[in-house]
Amino acid sequence: MAPIVLRNTYTIVPAEPTWTGPYPLAERDQVGTITHVPTVYFYDKPSESFQGNVVETLKNSLSRALFYFYPMAGRLRWLPRGRLELNCNAEGVTFIEAESEAELSDFNDFCPTPEYEKLIPQVNYKNPIETIPLFLAQVTKFKCGGLSLSVKVSHAVVDGQSALHFMREWGRIACGQPLETVPFLDRRVLWADEPLPPFESPPNFDHEEFERPPFLIGKTDNVEERKKKTVVAMLKLSKSQVEKLRSRANASKYADPARGFTRYETVSGHVWRCACKARGHSPEQPASVGISVDIRNRMQPPLPRGYFGNATFDVVAASTSGELISNELGFAAGKISKAIKNVTHEYVMVGIQHLKIQEDLSKFQDIHALGSTEGPFYGNPNLGLVSWLTLPMYGLDFGWGKEVYVGPGTHDLDGDSLLLRDQNEDGSLILATCLQVPHMEAFKKYFYEDI
Structure with a gap:
């Protein structure tokens, strides 16, 4: 180059x-x-x-x-x-x-x-x-x-x-x-400056995103995992492959017949299962996936149009590798769907209040993990899978024509993944994922073979 x-x-x-x-x-x-x-x-x-x-x-x-x-x-x-x-x-x-x-x-x-x-x-x-x-x-x-x-x-x-x-x-x-x-x-x-008003029925405060993520069994930290070399892959799913996965997930006993699983829930469940297989976990290994939920229209009232700031809330879906692999795709998709559905106005406000009363926010910030062996959430046995599916990414024209490609920059954290629309083909999706080098080829194999 x-x-x-x-x-x-x-x-x-x-x-x-x-x-x-x-x-x-x-x-x-x-x-x-x-x-x-x-x-x-x-x-x-x-x-x-x-x-x-x-x-x-x-x-x-x-x-x-x-x-x-x-x-x-x-x-x-x-x-x-x-x-x-x-x-x-x-x-x-x-x-x-x-x-x-x-x-x-x-x-x-x-x-x-x-x-x-x-x-x-x-x-x-x-x-x-x-x-x-x-x-x-x-x-x-x-x-x-x-x-x-x-x-x-x-x-x-x-x-x-x-x-x-x-x-x-x-x-x-x-x-x-x-x-x-x-x-x-x-x-x-x-903001949550004032004490929260009493809720008719207090939300279940299951904020796993504030807890320490699971480590590999037998380990007390993720020092060794964070030292291992990673590689990035951009993997395409055609519209027909996405629909095939959704049909399978929605045919399972875990699906809500009135709603069904979204593309994100389905593909994320698929990625989660494939990562567990590729990483060679033991069945009892806890594994989590971090999810970022846009709360603009989940708040009461919805946030004003053009709200400029951070209006996402991170949640976690948790299971074990054995459960994820032995059960059908709908099980994993269901775990993710449930975590997303939990994000209500009350849930967000209780989460904000929880942050408000923390003595120190440093442990929740990624900047302190740079170059260190602690945090962030990503890393074997966990994933972070952020959806760019609904972001208005494409068609940015400064006067000389629209882009031929737009995508994420470099990322080198094990398990750090993005899901985005293929701008060239309607209905196709692209998974940008980073895994440890020994796991990537196995992941690609399962990613396509298990469709």
Whole structure:
């Protein structure tokens, strides 16, 4: 792969003065993944109708977008007890201009590889958090005239839905269009400052996401597992394969006849079972899968349109490898479905209240696990499987045409997986998964043979 040369690095600030001051975060913003999440867009050579300069177009429109989404131009800072606060100080975001002798075709299947890493802005978490931009972008021009646009977005500030809201509006501004949805910036709707009102029937507080995940039997930590080399695969399921899995799951005694299992529940159950097989667990081995649930429409009332922040809630489905493998697919799908159904308004508020009373939130934050042998949730015998199925990922146009591919950046945590729609084929899905090297080939085998 041809080297990538960094030409310029810019700091982009809001185009006009914005509100400045401390911006309290909701509890959900401060736990889980508070590092940056990478996404990469690839574009063909800009169409002839585009007369502008790619870099200047991106920089100018980004500056204007930050006026509306000004929290993105701020910085995090630590508070006592492992808490975080957002300082809206308009210090700006990082924009990098790069070029390469590589061709777009060199990235063929767009599977995240070490080469990808060079397309993505790097963040050094050893630096004080107050100095780290919340949003970084890198445009890389290829020899063929094509280009990539990669972004890294702080998950402490936004979830996937809000990050893509920002990207869509950035694109609209670049094309000279008005905002489609003004961001709703007030996060107090997800605070739990006051004691919760009494519930008619208190929700079952089964918040396994706050507990330590299971380790391999005989182990007291996951030190050895986290040291093992991993590999990433992008595995496609055709529409017919997805429907075949759903039909099998919905024909089981575990399915709700009135509703049936969703694509996500079905495919996640399939992935969970295949991972247990590929990892060679003993039947009594506990195994969990972490699930991220969008709560925007689960709250009472629903969150305002354009809510800009973290509006997902993590839940856990738990079982043993023996149960998962010996039972039919519907058993695994049912475990996942039940965990998702638990996420009601009351369940979320009790979970937020639980975080509120914690003496220290550090143990719930992934940034403290970087380079260490503790946490996060992923790693044998567990999985994290995030759905991008409903995210408005595709069709991002800055004036030179829509992307030819968009997908996740690199990820190297064992069990870290994403499920996304295939943008080229209606109904097909793509599983982006990371497993230990010795387990990947077996996983691929079961993934397709067990359909």
